Amino acid sequence: MDAQQVFALLCIGFVLAAFDKKKEHFPLPLLLLAAGILCSFVPFFSNIEVTRDLIFDWFLPALLFVAAYQFPYRDLKKDAGLISTLATIGLLLTFILLGISLYILLSPFLEVSLVACLLIAAMLTPTDPVSVVTILKQTGPQEAADIVEGESLLNDGTSIVLFTLMSTMYFESQQFSINSFLIDFLLVTFSGAAIGLIIAFLANKWMHLIKDNEYHIFLSLLLAYISFYIAESLQVSGILATVAAGLFLSRHFHVNGDKEVKERLDGFWGIIELLMICLVFLLIGIAGGQQPYISYLYYILAGFLLMIAARYIVLALIMYLIPFWRHRFHFQDYLILGWGGMKGTISLALLLGLNAGGKNSEVIFTLTFGIVFLSIFIQSLTMYPITRKLKAQEQKKKESS
Structure with a gap:
């Protein structure tokens, strides 16, 4: 990908972001994804x-x-x-149920x-933080959005371990070992998070020695990538390291309340987020x-329905078997938590990491791409109408009572 192509994609992303006046009806990731599909047929982007x-x-x-x-630290603490x-036991149950169903x-x-089928399920189980942050947060309700967002931030370690295990079994015909899986899972998740927290702690100490706000912003950018690369070089979860570093910084501002620095960081990262979202969904x-x-259309539709069903079944098992959560959340929260579990960048990044020379690779690639695309298109398009109707029904109940 050369500089001209990057610039062209950024121009397309800017136009879509600037003229998308009804973001609740047509979320930006959805428009970017559709534009990217159209760009795939343009010779300029063919290479x-x-x-x-x-x-x-x-x-x-x-x-x-x-x-x-x-992500607000108080919300993470409240719904931890x-x-x-949901990010561990829920994801594992969804993986097993979806894989067998497929x-x-x-x-x-x-x-x-x-x-x-279990390999496909491993790629379809993680909820996507990018899609959730940019779509669900615009539609609410707020508490359900925070739970799905928090889940999506933490479930990547589980999904990557699942994907690594299943891809090894698929391509190398290795036998499944529950002991090996548990050891890998604990090592990847906890070690990755620990590395992120340690690096964030050191960066935070350094911030106190620097008075210039511009260097605070520079340091936060380094923190995001250094935590990821160090963890990956040690063969643990770079994603969880980055998430842990970001959560540590969120907690720092929650406790210390340095408003001036936070405002500058918010402005910087808001621009970076928009640029990244435009490029990643177009790509x-x-x-x-x-x-x-077209050759797999019926299987893609059926796989999408199975994915949604598995999500709701596992949610019901977790939320309704524990009295505290059963009494705290209403039925509309259950609906939003299930429908808000959209798939996106994590699933497709794992898919792109598959060995293209593997057996039945076309089936796996096409089914997974198709189901993820359906998830983004259908769930993002219907999220606002569903939440609006649920809010209207809730308002009628309050007025009648």
Whole structure:
């Protein structure tokens, strides 16, 4: 990807962002994704190669850092139990349920193994923080949006361990080991988070020695990427390291309340976030724009429905089996938590990291791309009408009572 192509994509992103006056009806990521699909048919963009390294190394550290940094510390503390449960146990249950369901659905018609279906499920289980932050936060309700956002920030470690395990089993025909999985999971997640917290702690101490606000901003940018690269070099979760660093910075401003520095950081990271979102969703559209979706259309639709069903079933098990959460949240919160679990950049970054020479790679690529695209299009388009109707019904109940 050369400089002219980058500039052209930024121009497209700017035009869409500037003229999108009804963001609640047509969220920006949705428009960018559609524009990216159209760009995939334009010869000027034909040589753009969207790889896992491009998404992971350049875009995700900044996007996840700003999402974590902007996430209110008090909300994370208040809902820590439910968020952590959904991001670990909930994700594992969804992975198992979705993988088995996909195998039952697809195996009679396509040459796919149970491991292949579990590999697809591993890529479809993580909720996407980029999509959630830019779509769900605009529509509410606020508490449900905060829970989905917090879950999406923390579930990446689980999903990456699942993906690594299932891709190894799929391509190298290795046997599943529960002990190996648990050790890898604990090592990747807790070590990654610990590295992020340590680096953020040191950066915070350094901030106190620097009086110039511009250097605070520079240091925050370094923090987002250094925490990611150091963790990845140690073969643990760079994503969780970046998220932990962002959450540490959020807590720092919550406790210390340095408004001037925070305002400057908010302005800087707001621009970075917009630039990154424009590029990443356009590139995702280009990467998946010419997959043979028509040949697998019915399987994509069925897989999308299974993904939604698995999400709601696991939510019901978690939220309604524990009395505290059952009494605290209403049915509309349950609906929003389920429908807000959109897929996006994390799922597609994992997909792009697959070995393209693998068996049945076309089936896995096309099904996963198609289901993620449907998730972004359908769930983002319907989120605002659903939340608006639920709010109207809630308002009628209050007036009648």
